[in-house]
Amino acid sequence: MSQSMLSRRRFLKITGGTILTLAGGWALNSLPQLHETAKRTDDKTEEAALGIRCLRQIITADSRSSRTIMWQSQTAQNDAEVIWRPRGSQHQSVLSAAGESFTDDAIRVYLHTAAIDGLDPNQFYEYCIRCGQAETKWLPLPVDDGGAFKMLIFPDSQSNDYSDWENLAQNAARQNPDASLFTNLGDLVDNGEDHTQWNAWFEALHGIISRLPLAPVMGNHETYNRQWKVRLPQAYRSEFVVPDNGSPIFSRYYYAFDYGDVHFCVLNTQWDETEAFQPGLLATQQQWFAKDMSQSKKKWKIVLLHKDVLTYGMRGHPERLPGISDAGRAFMPLFDTLGIDLVLSAHLHTYRNRGHIYNFQRSLHGPLYILAGVAGNVRYPGLWLRHELDQVVAPQPETDNYLTLTAAVNELRLRCFLPDGTQIDDIRLQK
Numbered sequence: 001m002s003q004s005m006l007s008r009r010r011f012l013k014i015t016g017g018t019i020l021t022l023a024g025g026w027a028l029n030s031l032p033q034l035h036e037t038a039k040r041t042d043d044k045t046e047e048a049a050l051g052i053r054c055l056r057q058i059i060t061a062d063s064r065s066s067r068t069i070m071w072q073s074q075t076a077q078n079d080a081e082v083i084w085r086p087r088g089s090q091h092q093s094v095l096s097a098a099g100e101s102f103t104d105d106a107i108r109v110y111l112h113t114a115a116i117d118g119l120d121p122n123q124f125y126e127y128c129i130r131c132g133q134a135e136t137k138w139l140p141l142p143v144d145d146g147g148a149f150k151m152l153i154f155p156d157s158q159s160n161d162y163s164d165w166e167n168l169a170q171n172a173a174r175q176n177p178d179a180s181l182f183t184n185l186g187d188l189v190d191n192g193e194d195h196t197q198w199n200a201w202f203e204a205l206h207g208i209i210s211r212l213p214l215a216p217v218m219g220n221h222e223t224y225n226r227q228w229k230v231r232l233p234q235a236y237r238s239e240f241v242v243p244d245n246g247s248p249i250f251s252r253y254y255y256a257f258d259y260g261d262v263h264f265c266v267l268n269t270q271w272d273e274t275e276a277f278q279p280g281l282l283a284t285q286q287q288w289f290a291k292d293m294s295q296s297k298k299k300w301k302i303v304l305l306h307k308d309v310l311t312y313g314m315r316g317h318p319e320r321l322p323g324i325s326d327a328g329r330a331f332m333p334l335f336d337t338l339g340i341d342l343v344l345s346a347h348l349h350t351y352r353n354r355g356h357i358y359n360f361q362r363s364l365h366g367p368l369y370i371l372a373g374v375a376g377n378v379r380y381p382g383l384w385l386r387h388e389l390d391q392v393v394a395p396q397p398e399t400d401n402y403l404t405l406t407a408a409v410n411e412l413r414l415r416c417f418l419p420d421g422t423q424i425d426d427i428r429l430q431k
C-alpha cells in the first residue's frame, strides 16, 4: 500500500568466520520442528540472558547444505560462535560469527552473522549460540532433504500493534508443526526505519524464526524513513543476509533459492521507490530473472514478489480502473515465457485467487496468480472492488490470513487459512 493511504517505523551489517570441527559420534533423532509456546518463551528468556535478540535463520541458495544464522546484540560480542551438530551427536562444528555495528534510527546495535555450510541433507541438525561461557539451548536446524516440504506464507505484516501478527504467526506455526520454512511477502514493518517496529516484528516470531528459515521479500514500506519519505532500505538489507544475486548495486534486493524440487525467485517491485537513489533496479532485475529462472532444472518454478500484478478498482474512486499493474506489465510476459507455475504477491491487503492468467488474460494454463491477503492489523474493509479475474475472495470484511504451500513430486497444494485455522481456499497444481 502507498504511504499516503496507510499512515505511519528502523535499523541494522555483517561477514564470515572460521570453521572448527570437533570430534565425536553421530546420532539421528526424530524430525526437529516447532515446539509449544512454553518452550518458545523459554527460548526468548534464555537468549535475553545471553544478551542476544532476534535470533533467526535465513534461507540460503541451497538449503540441502547451508543456512545463515543471524542475531542482534547491544554489545560487540566478539567471541560469539554458532555451534551445530547432527541432533544429539557429540560431533560438533563451530563457526565464529562475524559481528558489525549498525546504526539506524539513531540506535546502534551489533548484527552477527554466521554462514553455515557443509550440511548433509540426510541428517537432522541442531544449533546453539555460544557467547563466552554461556550457550543457548539447542534449536532445530532443518535442512532440505530434497523431498516434499511445507512452507508457511504470510502476506503484509505491517502494523501499529504487532499482536495480531504475533497471533496469526504463532497460530500458523502451531497448526503446521511440519513446516520447513516460511516467507513474509513484503511490508514486514510499517516504517522501514523505525527500530521499535523491527523489534516488535521479530518478537512476534519468537520460537518460529529461530527454528525455521525465513525467505524474506522486500516491500515498499521497507523503504520509508521516519518522515515517511522514501530512502534506501538500509535496515531490511542489513537485517536479512539473503543469497547473493551477483549485482554489486542491488545486493540483497532480489535473490533465488531452491527447496525440494522447487526453484524460487524473490523479486523486488520497489523500482519506483529506489530509482532516484539507485537507478536501474527493474532492467537489471529483469535480465537476472530471465537468466536465473531459465537455468534452473527444478520441476516447479515459483515467484514471490510484493506489489501485485493487477490493479483493482477502489470503492469511492471511480477514476481508478482495474487492469494490469506496472509490476504485471514488467514481469507477466516473462512469467509466461519462463513457465512459472505460481506467483505469490501481496501489497493490497486482500486475499484473491485469480486462477491461471496467460498473455494478461484468463487461461487454462499459465502461472497461477495468488494475491496473499493481510497478516498485520492494517486492513481496508470493503476498499477493493472485485476484479474480473478474481475467482476466490476472502470473507468480507477481511481479518488476517496465511497460506501453506505443500510441494510434492507431482503436486503443489496451496491452502489459505484464517487465524483460527478455518480454510478459505484450497488449490492443487499437478504435473
Ligand SMILES: [Fe+2]
Pocket: 001, 002, 186, 187, 219, 220, 221, 306, 346, 347, 348
Ligand atoms: Fe506494500
